[in-house]
Amino acid sequence: MFPQDLHIHTTYSANDSYVSPLQTIALVAAVRHAQILGISDHFENLVSGMFETYEAEIRQAGLKLGVEVDGHSWVTEATNYDVDYYIFHCRDNDADYKSLEQLLSTGKPVIIAHPNAFATNLGRVSATCLIEINNRYVWHNDWYNYYRPHRERFNFVIGSDAHQPNWLGQSVARYAADQLGIIEHLVFEEP
Numbered sequence: 001m002f003p004q005d006l007h008i009h010t011t012y013s014a015n016d017s018y019v020s021p022l023q024t025i026a027l028v029a030a031v032r033h034a035q036i037l038g039i040s041d042h043f044e045n046l047v048s049g050m051f052e053t054y055e056a057e058i059r060q061a062g063l064k065l066g067v068e069v070d071g072h073s074w075v076t077e078a079t080n081y082d083v084d085y086y087i088f089h090c091r092d093n094d095a096d097y098k099s100l101e102q103l104l105s106t107g108k109p110v111i112i113a114h115p116n117a118f119a120t121n122l123g124r125v126s127a128t129c130l131i132e133i134n135n136r137y138v139w140h141n142d143w144y145n146y147y148r149p150h151r152e153r154f155n156f157v158i159g160s161d162a163h164q165p166n167w168l169g170q171s172v173a174r175y176a177a178d179q180l181g182i183i184e185h186l187v188f189e190e191p
């Protein structure tokens with residue numbers, strides 16, 4: 001079992017074609033591939049009346065409640081919802097770096113999602129952010145040279161970004177973290 005996985009999608013990310021209909025909150029809770037589990041569906045799917053059901057189902061399963069926020073245009077609305085943590089798509093533009101400060105002002109943990117895939121300039125990101133090494137995307141780019149210069153400045157979290165039951169794993173992300181000499185940061189206490 002892995003220590004932590006806070007980046008998991010379920011059928012609540014209905015517009016994402018990679019999500020399997022089998023990837024329900026109940027299934028993630030039953031498989032329990034990590035000791036600390038959080039669900040982080042796409043925020044834009046939840047705002048049209050779905051959030052309350054989403055929240056209730058996650059709480060009932062005893063999991064951490066997260067949302068994945070797609071850039072600056074969703075940030076103000078996202079801060080109106082009571083979640084345990086945010087996962088943020090920070091593209092390399094001024095508006096996203098500025099909105100990131102707004103998310104951090106909530107005092108909740110903010111995880112920068114798969115930054116190597118978006119070419120996020122980590123030099124422009126506050127050291128209070130948590131940086132993700134993500135099993136879905138880490139191998140897409142020159143991850144070693146991307147992450148290595150920032151190794152000392154941040155805490156890092158490892159996530160699966162699972163959209164299907166067979167993605168509930170972290171093997172590539174853990175390989176990359178080991179090569180980088182990065183020890184993962186546990187955002188929450190074990191249940």
Ligand SMILES: [Zn+2]
Pocket residue numbers: 068089113114
């Ligand atoms: Zn993402």
Ligand SMILES: [Zn+2]
Pocket residue numbers: 007009068161
């Ligand atoms: Zn995701």
